Amino acid sequence: MSTLPEPLLHVVLHQPDIPQNTGNIGRTCVAVGAKLWLVRPLGFHLDEKHLRRAGMDYWQHLDWEAVENWRELTERLAGRTFWYLTKTASRLVWEASFTPGDVLVFGSESRGLPATILAAEPSQNLKLPMHGVVRSLNLASTANTVVYEAVRQFGGLPGGAVDAG
DSSP, X not given: OOOSOOOSOEEEEESOOOHHHHHHHHHHHHHHTOEEEEESSOSSOOSHHHHHHTTOTTGGGOOEEXXXXXXXXXXXXXXXXXXXXXXXXXXXXXXXXXOTTOEEEEOXXXXXXXXXXXXXXXXXXXXXXXXXXXXXXXXXXXXXXXXXXXXXXXXXXXXGOOOOO
């Protein structure tokens, strides 16, 4: 039985490619009390040497889990609201009403989310606004923006957690 409190959010990286992005997203998860889920295959190793090299030396503070595939993830998080981030969505992140315990799903840096995932619940697909000359935003920047939009909607972190030290 886990001694960790229920995560504020669940952040899912579907087959991430770049360890530094995963490290930055993991840091954001630690900052807000979210759980990070990694859906295999990953484009990097999760051993201590590779984690340290990617700037993930605080990883011991992160509530995270790697799962073998999408089906396993959806079974483990059944009953929660899933939001899928994609540049092809018609709905902006600001139009969503996030609730604690929601699942924010991000695709890989090179491929995004598979069409089969995006087609399952198109009303749950969200995007950040950007000019058409921009192909895409950095995965870590996007995840950080969306996570903090959810926290803003919640009225801040539980207990007003702030530690600027």
